[in-house]
Structure formats: structure tokens, C-alpha cells
Amino acid sequence: MGKLPVTFLTDYGTADGFPGICRAVIERESPGTVVIDLSHEVPRHDVRRGAVMLADAVPYLPAGVHLAIVDPGVGGPRREVAVRSAGGRLFVGPDNGLLAPAIERTGGAEAASDLSRSSLRADPVSATFHGRDVFSPVAAALARGAALDEVGDPIDPAALVSTVMPRAMVREGAIAAHALLIDGFGNVALDLRRGEAGFDPDLGDRLEVRSGDHRLSVRAVNTFADAEIGELVLYEDSSGRFALGVREASAAASMEVSLDAEIQLRPDGDDAA
Amino acid sequence: MGKLPVTFLTDYGTADGFPGICRAVIERESPGTVVIDLSHEVPRHDVRRGAVMLADAVPYLPAGVHLAIVDPGVGGPRREVAVRSAGGRLFVGPDNGLLAPAIERTGGAEAASDLSRSSLRADPVSATFHGRDVFSPVAAALARGAALDEVGDPIDPAALVSTVMPRAMVREGAIAAHALLIDGFGNVALDLRRGEAGFDPDLGDRLEVRSGDHRLSVRAVNTFADAEIGELVLYEDSSGRFALGVREASAAASMEVSLDAEIQLRPDGDDAA
Amino acid sequence: MGKLPVTFLTDYGTADGFPGICRAVIERESPGTVVIDLSHEVPRHDVRRGAVMLADAVPYLPAGVHLAIVDPGVGGPRREVAVRSAGGRLFVGPDNGLLAPAIERTGGAEAASDLSRSSLRADPVSATFHGRDVFSPVAAALARGAALDEVGDPIDPAALVSTVMPRAMVREGAIAAHALLIDGFGNVALDLRRGEAGFDPDLGDRLEVRSGDHRLSVRAVNTFADAEIGELVLYEDSSGRFALGVREASAAASMEVSLDAEIQLRPDGDDAA
Numbered sequence: 001m002g003k004l005p006v007t008f009l010t011d012y013g014t015a016d017g018f019p020g021i022c023r024a025v026i027e028r029e030s031p032g033t034v035v036i037d038l039s040h041e042v043p044r045h046d047v048r049r050g051a052v053m054l055a056d057a058v059p060y061l062p063a064g065v066h067l068a069i070v071d072p073g074v075g076g077p078r079r080e081v082a083v084r085s086a087g088g089r090l091f092v093g094p095d096n097g098l099l100a101p102a103i104e105r106t107g108g109a110e111a112a113s114d115l116s117r118s119s120l121r122a123d124p125v126s127a128t129f130h131g132r133d134v135f136s137p138v139a140a141a142l143a144r145g146a147a148l149d150e151v152g153d154p155i156d157p158a159a160l161v162s163t164v165m166p167r168a169m170v171r172e173g174a175i176a177a178h179a180l181l182i183d184g185f186g187n188v189a190l191d192l193r194r195g196e197a198g199f200d201p202d203l204g205d206r207l208e209v210r211s212g213d214h215r216l217s218v219r220a221v222n223t224f225a226d227a228e229i230g231e232l233v234l235y236e237d238s239s240g241r242f243a244l245g246v247r248e249a250s251a252a253a254s255m256e257v258s259l260d261a262e263i264q265l266r267p268d269g270d271d272a273a
Numbered sequence: 274m275g276k277l278p279v280t281f282l283t284d285y286g287t288a289d290g291f292p293g294i295c296r297a298v299i300e301r302e303s304p305g306t307v308v309i310d311l312s313h314e315v316p317r318h319d320v321r322r323g324a325v326m327l328a329d330a331v332p333y334l335p336a337g338v339h340l341a342i343v344d345p346g347v348g349g350p351r352r353e354v355a356v357r358s359a360g361g362r363l364f365v366g367p368d369n370g371l372l373a374p375a376i377e378r379t380g381g382a383e384a385a386s387d388l389s390r391s392s393l394r395a396d397p398v399s400a401t402f403h404g405r406d407v408f409s410p411v412a413a414a415l416a417r418g419a420a421l422d423e424v425g426d427p428i429d430p431a432a433l434v435s436t437v438m439p440r441a442m443v444r445e446g447a448i449a450a451h452a453l454l455i456d457g458f459g460n461v462a463l464d465l466r467r468g469e470a471g472f473d474p475d476l477g478d479r480l481e482v483r484s485g486d487h488r489l490s491v492r493a494v495n496t497f498a499d500a501e502i503g504e505l506v507l508y509e510d511s512s513g514r515f516a517l518g519v520r521e522a523s524a525a526a527s528m529e530v531s532l533d534a535e536i537q538l539r540p541d542g543d544d545a546a
Numbered sequence: 547m548g549k550l551p552v553t554f555l556t557d558y559g560t561a562d563g564f565p566g567i568c569r570a571v572i573e574r575e576s577p578g579t580v581v582i583d584l585s586h587e588v589p590r591h592d593v594r595r596g597a598v599m600l601a602d603a604v605p606y607l608p609a610g611v612h613l614a615i616v617d618p619g620v621g622g623p624r625r626e627v628a629v630r631s632a633g634g635r636l637f638v639g640p641d642n643g644l645l646a647p648a649i650e651r652t653g654g655a656e657a658a659s660d661l662s663r664s665s666l667r668a669d670p671v672s673a674t675f676h677g678r679d680v681f682s683p684v685a686a687a688l689a690r691g692a693a694l695d696e697v698g699d700p701i702d703p704a705a706l707v708s709t710v711m712p713r714a715m716v717r718e719g720a721i722a723a724h725a726l727l728i729d730g731f732g733n734v735a736l737d738l739r740r741g742e743a744g745f746d747p748d749l750g751d752r753l754e755v756r757s758g759d760h761r762l763s764v765r766a767v768n769t770f771a772d773a774e775i776g777e778l779v780l781y782e783d784s785s786g787r788f789a790l791g792v793r794e795a796s797a798a799a800s801m802e803v804s805l806d807a808e809i810q811l812r813p814d815g816d817d818a819a
Contacts, residue, residue, distance in 0.1 A: 005573050009563070016511055017282070017312035017326055021333050024309050027278050028335035032307065034578065036570050039563035053563055060567050060678060062574035126513065127467075132333060194673075238562055240674070289784055290555070290585035290599055294606050297582050300551050301608035305580065400740070401786065405606060 004064035004090070004143045005034040009054055010131065011042040011070045018129070022067075022136040029140035036061075045072040047098050048163075048259060049181055055101035055165060056239060058089070066102065067139040068093040069131045080115040080134055082142065082151050083160065090148075092139045094130075097163035104164050112160055113152030120151055166260055168192040168199075174210070174266040175199055179257045180241065186250025187224070188257060189243040192265075194236065199265070206268040207234060209244065211255040217268050218244065234265075277337035277363070277416045278307040282327055283404065284315040284343045291402070295340075295409040302413035309334075318345040320371050321532060322454055324436060328374035329512060331362070339375065340412040341366040342404045353388040353407055355415065355424050356433065363421075365412045367403075370436035377437050385433055386425030393424055439533055441465040441472075447483070447539040448472055452530045453514065459523025460497070461530060462516040465538075467509065472538070479541040480507060482517065484528040490541050491517065507538075550610035550636070550689045551580040555600055556677065557588040557616045564675070568613075568682040575686035582607075591618040593644050594709075594805060595727055601647035601711060602785060604635070612648065613685040614639040615677045626661040626680055628688065628697050629706065636694075638685045640676075643709035650710050658706055659698030666697055712806055714738040714745075720756070720812040721745055725803045726787065732796020733770070734803060735789040738811075740782065745811070752814040753780060755790065757801040763814050764790065780811075 006026060012018040019040045026033055038057055042050040050070035058066065071078075071094040079095040086107025091099045103109050115121070115134055120141055122133035138151045148154070166178035168191045175197045181189040192199055201207065201220040209216045209232070218232045227233040227247040232254065237243045244251045244263070257263060279299060285291040292313045299306055311330055315323040323343035331339065344351075344367040352368040359380025364372045376382050388394070388407055393414055395406035411424045421427070439451035441464045448470045454462040465472055474480065474493040482489045482505070491505045500506040500520040505527065510516045517524045517536070530536060552572060558564040565586045572579055584603055588596040596616035604612065617624075617640040625641040632653025637645045649655050661667070661680055666687055668679035684697045694700070712724035714737045721743045727735040738745055747753065747766040755762045755778070764778045773779040773793040778800065783789045790797045790809070803809060 005577070007566070007570060009566075014287075014312060014560075015314040017330060020280070020282075020309060020311035021330050024280060024311070024330065024334045027307055027309055028333070031278070031335065034573055036566060036573055038566035038570070039560060041561040057563060057567050057570065060574070061570045062577065128513065240672070287560075287585060288587040290603060293553070293555075293582060293584035294603050297553060297584070297603065297607045300580055300582055301606070304551070304608070399786065 003030060003033045003145070005036060005062050006065045006067055006139050006143050007036045007038055007057075007061050008040075009038040009042065009050060009057075009066075009068040009070075010040045011044045011046065011050065012040045012131065013044075014040050018131060022131045025132055025136040026140045026143070029137055030144040033140065033143045042070050043184070046070065047072065047096055051098050051101045051163060052165070052181060054098070055105050058102040058105055061089075063088060065090045065092060065139050065142045066099075067135060068098055068102075069135055070094075070098050071096065071130065074128055074130050078161075079155075080130065081112055081155070081160065082115060082138055082148055083112045083157065084110050084148055086110045090142050092135050092142065095161050097161050100161060100163045101165045103160075109157035109160055111148050112155050112157040113148050114155045115152040118152045166191050168197045170197050174264040177242075177263050177265060179252070179259055179261045179263060182252045182257075182259060185245070186252040186254075187237075187243050187245040188251050188255070188263070189237055189239075189241045190263060192242045193240050194242070199242070201234070207265050208268045209234075209255070210264040210266075211257050211261060214255050216255065276303060276306045276418070278309060278335050279338045279340055279412050279416050280309045280311050280330075280334050281313075282311040282315065282323060282330075282339075282341040282343075283313045284317045284319065284323060285313045285404065286317075287313050291404060295404045298405055298409040299413040299416070302410055303417040306413065306416045315343050316457070319343065320345065320369055321436075324371050324374050325438070325454060327371070328378050328438065331375040331378055334362075336361060338363045338365060338412050338415045339372075340408060341371055341375075342408055343367075343371050344369065344403065347403050348400055351434075352428075353403065354385055354428070354433065355388060355411055355421055356385045356430065357383050357421055359383045363415050365408050365415065368434050370434050373434060373436045374438045376433075382430035382433055384421050385428050385430040386421050387428045388425040391425045439464045441470045443470050447537040450515075450536050450538060452525070452532055452534045452536060455525045455530075455532060458518070459525040459527075460510075460516050460518040461524050461528070461536070462510055462512075462514045463536060465515045466513050467515070472515070474507070480538050481541045482507075482528070483537040483539075484530050484534060487528050489528065549576060549579045549691070551582060551608050552611045552613055552685050552689050553582045553584055553603075553607050554586075555584040555588065555596060555603075555612075555614040555616075556586045557590045557592065557596060558586045558677065559590075560586050564677060568677045571678055571682040572686045572689070575683055576690040579686065579689045588616050589730070592616065593618065593642055597644050597647045597709060598711070598727060600644070601651050604648040604651055607635075609634060611636045611638060611685050611688045612645075613681060614644055614648075615681055616640075616644050617642065617676065620676050621673055624707075625701075626676065627658050627701070627706065628661060628684055628694055629655050629658045629703065630694055632656045636688050638681050638688065641707050643707050646707060646709045647711045649706075655703035655706055657694050658701050658703040659694050660701045661698040664698045712737050714743045716743050720810040723788075723809050723811060725798070725805055725807045725809060728798045728803075728805060731791070732798040732800075733783075733789050733791040734797050734801070734809070735783055735785075735787045736809060738788045739786050740788070745788070747780070753811050754814045755780075755801070756810040756812075757803050757807060760801050762801065
């Protein structure tokens with residue numbers, strides 16, 4: 001059909017029909033475009049979670065337009081952008097860090113446009129529904145082959161908000177991981193999957209977790225459901241990442257960690273560092 | 274591809290797979306048709322809510338077939354219809370008021386067909402799943418270009434069930450709005466958005482609300498979450514309408530309003546009316 | 547477009563974006579393929595529920611590829627298969643009984659391939675996300691016209707795991723039905739719809755239910771909501787099947803039935819058997 005496919009990720013939820021209206025706008029502006037919903041259930045306003053989901057997904061997505069909207073600052077000073085990565089992927093969304101890790105994963109930003117004066121914007125633009133009024137018309141234009149400088153004003157791609165994701169590594173005999181995601185229960189997902197940084201714990205293994213001044217013992221369990229009440233455990237979450245959780249309490253609070261904080265893991269009782 | 278796109282709105286929910294089966298029927302009867310899900314989470318049997326969602330969405334929808342099913346009377350005497358509006362839009366669904374506001378918004382009904390003896394109906398038609406057995410085959414036929422009189426028996430469009438939506442207006446110095454939607458918590462959404470009827474309250478403003486014999490003071494807040502327990506507040510809901518709510522109680526009950534009831538708003542302490 | 551449509555049923559849920567990534571893989575491997583989501587809300591790991599949903603839906607689905615994934619044994623010894631039924635339908639999924647009733651309903655298995663050494667598998671295949679790494683690439687290949695023996699190694703279709711669904715019948719004056727589905731509340735859906743096996747109870751009728759040594763009296767009600775607390779009732783569920791439920795208790799436990807157990811229904815007070 002000669003049109004690029006569009007993948008679509010938001011925190012809109014599906015009840016109110018907002019993703020459907022965006023899809024309708026894309027179809028109206030670029031008939032026949034294939035739109036693939038990744039998810040519309042990113043936790044509301046959780047930019048980091050959306051960024052991780054998009055970056056995790058992008059290696060599997062068809063080359064095309066990646067429309068992503070998690071935009072707590074809608075109506076405020078954050079920019080609205082379209083970006084082309086070195087790998088030829090096109091990204092559309094708010095310039096708040098949501099797109100950055102996926103852009104990085106597909107080669108880094110090669111060109112970018114600011115959408116604030118785009119001729120494609122609805123007139124008037126609503127106060128809060130820029131998905132419908134700005135981002136979807138731009139995604140549709142790119143899907144039907146518009147150039148980046150046709151959808152907005154060229155800007156320096158180096159000036160985009162950058163939130164390259166942390167990466168776990170081995171350092172001084174320990175694994176230095178980071179708090180990649182913290183959910184509403186205080187569970188902390190790490191930038192660490194099985195096999196990464198040589199990490200391959202057996203079920204039941206005990207590890208020492210260091211975070212700031214905290215040194216805590218943690219048990220590797222199969223699922224979070226295997227934890228005792230109040231026990232700090234390490235488990236693999238649904239996306240395959242190791243996570244730290246305390247049943248019926250907050251691991252983030254008990255370890256006093258915030259996003260991107262370093263969290264070290266080593267065999268329990270190991271005083272090598 | 275020469276086929277009209279179909280937009281699709283229901284109260285089916287997604288768990289049981291009913292929308293998917295309807296989409297499958299449309300694909301079977303009209304291969305390659307683009308189907309855009311608006312939402313399948315209209316609160317069950319809430320015809321008014323579905324009507325508002327459809328009418329809100331329709332200015333953004335591509336010209337084509339608008340299939341909508343919220344049908345508490347399925348199997349009963351309400352008609353099943355296909356309707357063309359003066360704006361050239363095609364609507365398919367039960368004739369219970371669900372379609373009327375969107376039809377009105379796209380120019381009013383120009384032609385209509387009764388589907389009760391349509392040759393497109395499944396044989397037999399199930400007792401409750403007319404989405405699959407009646408509405409989807411008709412939507413598919415219209416998508417592939419069938420004329421309205423090929424999918425059913427022509428009827429007088431003036432005889433369609435009419436529920437044109439109320440509209441807020443200024444009257445005697447007050448804004449006369451209406452109870453457009455009442456949700457399960459008793460929150461009352463008004464037919465009033467910011468800027469309509471000159472209404473543009475500041476946060477923290479106090480207004481007087483009159484409904485029947487009730488005169489109540491209401492505070493304008495940013496979100497419903499800003500209300501005190503038991504306090505009547507005015508806030509903008511997710512669709513951009515002003516709504517009245519009482520935290521942990523029912524605004525509809527405390528004001529004794531039902532759907533379409535007039536609700537007047539004026540500056541608090543203003544005795545001009 | 548010359549490509550077969552793909553229908554898609556899983557227990558993935560929609561929050562984490564797993565169905566979206568599978569759709570993206572299908573689009574990448576077979577651009578322009580129509581993918582129809584049936585549901586991604588099969589209760590987690592409930593193979594039987596998924597099998598019933600697929601078999602219920604298949605008469606309404608366009609001829610094409612039916613991709614279905616409810617796979618509690620992922621990573622274990624169960625096979626991964628692609629199957630062609632005598633009716634020309636193609637099925638892709640785990641060989642754990644999920645596909646069998648739908649295959650049976652479309653003529654029975656005519657040919658099958660084992661996907662364990664398929665050249666289409668991702669390299670490496672993840673531990674748990676075979677939907678993305680195995681099943682979606684295979685579904686995409688079949689959608690674009692690959693033959694069954696191109697996507698895997700031919701196997702004897704008679705060796706597929708078989709779970710043909712039970713079927714209610716009349717026997718000795720009673721209806722011999724079966725426990726087709728048992729939900730998390732212990733409600734038991736029967737393999738019996740209105741009109742099947744001549745069963746057409748009036749509202750308020752009392753019936754005798756026999757299961758093992760249990761003989762219980764049950765009242766036919768319109769919806770489960772009409773039951774008294776603790777009362778065993780018979781009602782039609784959302785898919786049109788008769789089901790047995792006890793309000794605020796488990797019908798399965800009170801009748802001591804497990805999946806596929808025979809449950810007899812006859813007029814109450816009838817001692818003919």
C-alpha cells in the first residue's frame with residue numbers, strides 16, 4: 001500500500017475511546033495505514049514506564065512511525081517533536097524522555113522537528129488532547145511519506161531531552177544494577193535480566209543487596225507470590241527483568257531508592273567489596 | 274482499497290471476545306475493510322453515554338460506516354436501522370437514541386432502512402448477539418458499497434427515535450446547563466465545556482448551583498480528587514466537560530437531578546434571578 | 547491483498563503490550579496482513595476457556611490463520627504446532643488442547659507440523675515469550691502463503707493432543723450435560739444452550755440436578771443476580787450457555803464436580819431415572 005505502518009503506545013486507557021479517535025484521525029489523514037496498538041495501558045503519566053515499554057518493543061516493530069504519548073506536561077513548555085533515528089525509524093511524541101531510549105536503541109537521533117508551529121495541527125488545538133490534535137495528524141503525514149521538515153521546524157537532534165536507560169554491569173565483583181522502574185507498590189524493577197552481566201541465580205539463593213548505606217539480604221524466588229509477608233525478595237517480573245519487592249510493603253521505601261539509583265547485588269556473606 | 278472504513282463502538286467489553294467476532298464477520302463479508310475500534314467499554318446498557326461518545330467522536334472520524342451497539346432492548350420491539358446523514362455518514366445500530374446525536378451532528382438523517390427483514394441477517398439470528406448476526410453483516414455490506422435500500426426496507430427518517438442532546442445556554446444572567454451524563458457514583462456531567470456559554474471559571478471560584486428547589490454552593494476545583502469529603506465541587510472531567518460531584522456521595526441524589534434536568538450556574542451570592 | 551487474515555486469541559492481557567508486539571512481528575514479516583484480535587483476556591492459563599472461546603468463534607471467522615496462545619507449559623515438553631483442518635483453516639499454537647475443539651469443528655486435523663525446529667523461530671527464542679518468537683513468525687508465514695511443511699516438520703495429525711468438547715444429550719429422560727467451564731467463583735457452565743437437547747426451561751422452573759451422589763434442586767433464573775444468597779440456580783451466561791451457580795459460594799464445590807463431569811438435569815420431583 002506504500003504507506004508506513006504506525007505503532008501506537010499511550011497511557012490513555014481504552015474506556016474513554018481516546019486511542020480510537022486518534023486511530024480515526026490517522027485513517028482520515030492517511031487512509032489504509034496499518035496502525036498497531038502496542039498498549040494504551042501505560043500507568044497514567046508514567047513516562048519512564050512508557051519509555052521502557054517502547055525501547056523493549058522497538059527491536060520487534062516494523063520500520064515505520066512509532067507514535068507514543070505519555071504526556072503529563074501537555075499544554076506546558078515541553079516540546080512536541082518528530083524524530084528520525086539513524087536506523088530510519090520515525091518517532092512522534094512529547095520531548096520528555098519518553099522516546100529517547102527507543103531512539104537510542106535504533107541508532108540515535110539523526111534529525112528532528114519541533115511540531116509547535118506545524119501546519120498539520122488542528123485549529124484550534126484542545127487544551128489536553130494533543131494526541132488527536134497534533135501527534136496523530138503528524139504521524140499520519142509521516143506514514144504517507146511526508147518528510148520530517150514538512151511536519152515541523154527542524155531542530156538540533158542533540159537538543160532533544162535525553163534519558164538513555166541505565167545498564168547493569170559487573171564492577172568489583174558485584175553487579176551494579178539500577179532502579180529502572182518503581183511501581184505503585186514500591187516494587188523496584190532492575191535493568192537486569194537473567195544472563196545479563198553473568199547474573200543467573202538459582203531459586204532459593206540468597207543475595208546481598210546494597211543501596212546507599214543499606215545492606216539487605218534478599219532471597220531469589222520464582223514469583224512475588226512466594227514471598228513471606230515483610231520479606232525482601234528478588235523475582236523475575238512479567239517482562240523478564242529481575243525486580244525487588246517486599247510483600248505488603250514498599251521495597252523502594254525500605255531501600256530508600258529512587259529512579260536510576262544504583263543497586264548492587266552480590267552473593268550473601270561475600271565481603272569482597 | 275475502495276471500501277469505506279468502519280468505526281465500531283459498543284458496550285460489549287473485551288473479555289468475552291464479542292467485538293472480535295464482529296470484526297471477524299466484517300472481514301469475512303468485506304475483506305480488507307479497515308475497522309477502527311472507538312471503545313467497547315461504554316458502561317453496560319448506558320445508551321446515553323454511548324450516544325455522547327459517538328457524537329463527540331464523529332467530527333474526527335473518517336467518512337464511512339459508524340457501527341454502534343448499546344442495546345439493552347435487544348430482542349424487544351426497538352428497531353434495528355441503517356441511516357445516512359446529510360453529511361454522507363452511514364450509521365448502523367439499534368434505533369434507541371444511540372445514533373441520534375451523532376446523526377444530528379453530521380447534518381441530520383437523510384435516509385434510513387429498517388433491518389428487520391434484511392437479507393443480510395444470519396439465519397437464525399441469535400437471541401442476544403445481534404452485533405454478530407445483524408449489525409456487522411449490514412455494516413460490512415455498506416462498507417463494500419451497498420446502497421441503503423439494499424440492506425433493509427426504506428423507512429421515513431423522520432420516524433427515527435430522536436434524542437438530540439441538550440445544549441447549555443445563557444439565560445437571565447445564569448448558565449442553564451443540563452445533566453448530560455450521570456455515572457455510577459452519582460457524578461453529573463454537564464453539557465458545558467470551558468468557554469461555552471461564556472463559562473470560564475477560575476480555580477477556587479465559588480458558584481451557586483440551582484436545580485429544582487435546591488440552591489447549593491459549589492467550588493471549582495482542578496480535579497475531583499481536590500474535593501473534601503462531602504463537598505460539592507465542579508471540575509472538568511476526562512472528556513473536557515464540567516461535572517458536579519460530591520466526594521464519597523452522590524451529587525445526583527443530593528441535587529435530585531435525573532438525565533437532562535436543567536442545572537443553573539451563576540456566581541455565588543448573585544441574586545439576579 | 548492476497549494475504550490470509552489472522553485471528554488472534556491469547557491470555558496475555560493488554561496492559562504489558564505483549565499482543566501488540568506479536569501484531570508488530572506479524573506486520574513486519576507479512577506487511578499488510580489483517581489481524582483480528584478475538585480477545586487477549588482469556589483467564590490466565592485457562593486452556594479450556596480459550597479452547598471454548600476459539601471453538602465458539604470459529605464458525606464466524608474468515609478463512610485464514612487462527613493464532614491462539616494459552617500456554618501454561620511454555621518452555622516445557624508440550625509441542626508447538628501448526629495445523630490445517632479439513633475445512634482449510636490453519637491453526638497455530640501450543641499442542642495442549644487449546645486448538646483441538648476448533649479444529650474438530652472445522653472438519654478435524656488434516657495435516658500438522660511441529661514447530662520445534664522451524665527456521666522461522668527467533669534466534670535465540672526467549673524463555674517465555676514464544677508468542678513473539680515462534681508463533682507470530684509462523685502465523686505470518688502462513689498468512690503470506692507458506693505451506694505447512696515450510697513452517698515446521700510434518701507430524702501425524704492423529705497424534706495431536708485431543709480434547710474434543712463434551713456434548714449434552716438426552717438419556718433416559720434426563721439431559722446429560724457436562725461441566726464445560728468452571729470459573730474462579732465456582733460457577734459451572736454446561737455444554738448446553740437453550741433449545742439444545744430439547745432443553746427450554748421457563749423462568750422460575752425448578753429442576754433436579756444430579757452429579758455423582760448429589761441430588762440438588764435448582765431454580766431457573768434470568769440472571770445470576772436473581773439468586774438468593776446460598777441458593778443454587780440455573781441461568782444463561784454471557785455466551786448463551788446454561789450455568790449453575792451458588793450466590794456467594796461455589797457450585798462446583800457443593801456439587802463436587804470437576805471439568806467434564808456429567809451433570810444430569812430433569813424436572814424436579816421426577817423419579818423416572
